[in-house]
Amino acid sequence: MLKNVRIIVLLLVLWSGPGCRQTKPEPxxxxxxxxxVISDDQxxxxxxxxxxKFVNTPAFDRVARxxxxxxxCIAGSPGCAPSRSSIVTGRYPWQNEQSGQxxxxxxxKYVPFIDxxxxxxxxxxxxxxxxxxxQYxxxxxxxxxxxxxxxxMVHSEISYDKKDRSNLEGYADKISGTDYFGNFKYFIENVRKDRPFFFWYxxxxxxxxxxxxxxxxxxxxxxxxxxxxxxxDNDEIRGDLLDYAVEVEWFDRHLGDILQYLEDIGELDNTIVIVTSDNGKPFPRAKANSYEYGIHVPMAIRYPEKFPGGRVIKDPISFVDIAPTILEIAGKGPGDMMPVTGKSFLDIxxxxxxxxxxxENAYAFSGRERHSSSRYENRGYPQRAIRSRDFLYIWNMRPERWPAGAPRKFDPEDTLQLLPVNGIGDDGKYIPQSAYTDIDDCPAKTYLLEHAGDTDIKPFLDLAVDKRPEFELYAINTDPYCLENLAGMPxxxxxxxxxxKELLSELKxxxxxxVVGPDTEIFDRYKRYSPIRKFPKPDNFF
Known part of the structure; x- marks a missing residue:
């Protein structure tokens, strides 16, 4: 009996020794x-x-702070679709054929990093x-x-009851009825399971x-x-800007709700939060233009555990760099994606x-082709731009074209009848969607067109719609509105x-x-699946 006890004790000692001890696996x-998180036109x-001073964004401010x-941060394009294409592929819009237009x-074949x-x-x-x-x-x-x-995969089924405004503080009638926060919460509680998540708001x-x-x-x-x-600067323009601010703040309100929810469930500090916008604000000479207010967008990234906060990075950062950064964060290579152009900035x-x-030689690049259907034969306004620390250089590749679209079009109700120049009817009022249609119809655009005869207003309309030189150069730190073209100055x-030289090198x-062909006009021939407008030949506008 004593012998058996000794054997059991010896076995226990050996099991617990250095060679056989069971250790808790590393988690x-x-x-x-x-x-x-991405807004649309900010x-x-x-x-x-x-x-x-007129836009209040506490949720974005928290992420940035x-x-x-x-x-x-420089968007891939001053228009939404090509810019978003640039984000998910890590490639410039001109590299993605029709999937960048x-x-x-x-x-x-243009596999997004999300896959x-x-x-x-x-x-x-x-x-x-x-x-x-x-078109999918x-x-x-x-x-x-x-x-x-x-x-x-979309989760946008949860919407607001627009008739019940009791819980819709800050809501305006043209705002989407999608409950972004509600859909995110549904995803976390019903779809995510026990996996880490990537969610696109x-x-x-x-x-x-x-x-x-x-x-x-x-x-x-x-x-x-x-x-x-x-x-x-007048009340009409100011009111339009304030309506814009209302919508930015609605976007930010949902971001705030999402951040609070993640904090409540203990997930915020293990969540990398990236907030940006696809292109600039929808006003004349901003969106659909490669100027500062068209391609320069907000961006902030929060992850306190690994990314020291309270910092401002001033260098130009490109949208093509987002995909490789996220892939490196996830420990994942590009896999089936087309070759990625951008470079990860995880080290920053x-x-x-x-x-x-x-x-000093840090650059970001951007470009556009077609925006809306705004010219004869659905032609675009090709631009390529390079942004350095201090300057913005723009190449208007077809300067003979109207940058904001043609000044008149055919009547959609009678395609043999031309609408008036600048879209101004006999009553002096702007006819909706009738001229310069690369600019979204809005009070600011209407005001410029209806007051084009005023000597103090005409220069602002000219800035928005007049033909431009082939090359433009702006000192953006002193001229963020891009008003003084320095190109050609000794x-x-x-x-x-x-x-x-740097721009041409990157395009090649x-x-x-x-630039390299073989078909330099291919972008103008890609099929457009949104409505097509009919315009006169370029030599028959007036």
């Missing part, structure tokens, strides 16, 4: 969730963090506006087209149209609006650096030469068809 590192200047604020088709996150074990979803407008596959016969939106705001005068119900004041130098996020950190010749490197 698997918890991969961070990723919340990607310029860089319009957050309270950046100093705006506790995270990293990128003061020089407004209202064309999305080909299967790769799904393969890596992330639960993915979105609410609101995804990657569009694009309608049925199985569309063998070349992608079936689902490139922004992920794509607001429809502040895209037009707006409820005119909504600012009056929100307690805003005309004197608070800040009018940019490319628009006249994890550093303690701030200010200018990338060296004192800026060295800077212009340098930027032109990325095989831009406008």
């Amino acid at each position: 698997e590192l918890k991969r961070p969730n990723i919340l990607f 310029s860089f200047a319009h957050t309270s963090f950046s100093g705006s 506790e995270g990293v604020y990128f003061a020089g 407004h209202a064309s088709s999305w080909l299967k 790769e996150l799904e393969k890596a074990g992330y639960s993915t979803g979105r609410t609101g506006k995804g990657v569009g407008p694009f 596959a309608g049925n199985t016969n569309d063998s070349l087209w992608r079936v689902t939106n490139a922004g992920g 794509g607001a429809h705001e502040p895209h037009r149209p707006y409820e005119k005068g909504s600012w009056k119900r929100m307690g805003k004041h005309l004197e608070d609006a800040e009018v940019p130098g490319f628009l006249p 996020l994890t550093s303690n650096e701030e200010g200018y950190v990338k060296g 004192e800026f010749a060295e800077e212009e030469t340098r930027l032109k 490197r990325t095989k831009d068809p406008r």
Whole structure:
């Protein structure tokens, strides 16, 4: 009996010894969730963090204050579809064929980084506006087209009862009825399961149209609006800007609800929050233009555990860099994606650096082709732009075309009848959707057109719609409104030469068809799936 006890004790000692001791396995590192938040048409200047006095964005401000604020974020394009294409592919719009062009088709081969996150074990979803407008596959016969939106599987079923305004503080009549926060919460509680998540919150705001005068119900004041130098300063313009602010604040309100919910369930600090916008504000000489207020957008990223917060990065950062950064965060390669052009900036996020950190020769690139249907034979207005620390250089590749669209079109009710020049009828009123249709119809546009005969207003209309020189150069730190073209001036010749060389080099490197061919006009022939307008030949406008 004693012998048996000794054997048992010896076995226990050996089991617990260095060679056989059972040790608790190391816990698997918890991969961070990723919340990607994008508004629709918001310029860089319009957050309270950046100093705006008429736009209040406490949720964005929190992300920027506790995270990293990128003061020089440059969108892939001044238009939504090509810019969003740039985000999810990590490629410039001109590299993505029709899948980089407004209202064309999305080909299967342009795999978004979101697909790769799904393969890596992330639960993915979105609410609101995804990657569009694009035409996706309608049925199985569309063998070349992608079936689902490139922004992920949609969860937008939960909507507001617009008749019940009791819980809709800050709501205006033209705002989307989608309950972005409600859909996010549903995704977390019913779809996510036990996996890390990637979720795309794509607001429809502040895209037009707006409820005119909504600012009056929100307690805003005309004197608070800040009018940019490319628009006249009067009550009509100020009111339009305040209506825009109402929609930006609605977008931010939902972001705030999402952040609070994540905090309540203990997930916020394990969630990388990225907030930006697809392009600039929908006003004349902003959206659909490669000027500062068209391509310079807000961006902030928060992840206190790994990204030291309270920092401002001033270098130009490009949309093509977002995809490789997110992939590196997730520990995932590009997989089935087309070759990625952008470079990860995870090293900046994890550093303690701030200010200018990338060296003097840091650049971001942007470009556009077609925006809306706005010219004869559905032609676009091709632009390519390079942004440095101090300058913005724009190449208007077809300067003979009207940058904001043709000044007149055929009557959609009678396609043999031309509507009046500038869209102004005999009564002196603007006819909706009748001229310069790359500018969204809005009170600011209407005011410029209806007052074009006023000597103090005509210069602002000219800035928005007149033909432009082939090259434009702006010192954006002293001229953020891009009003003084420095191209061709001897004192800026060295800077212009340098930027032109860098721009051309990047366009050649990325095989831009406008530069390297073989078909330099291919962008104008991609099919557009949104409505087509009819315009006269360019020599028959007047």
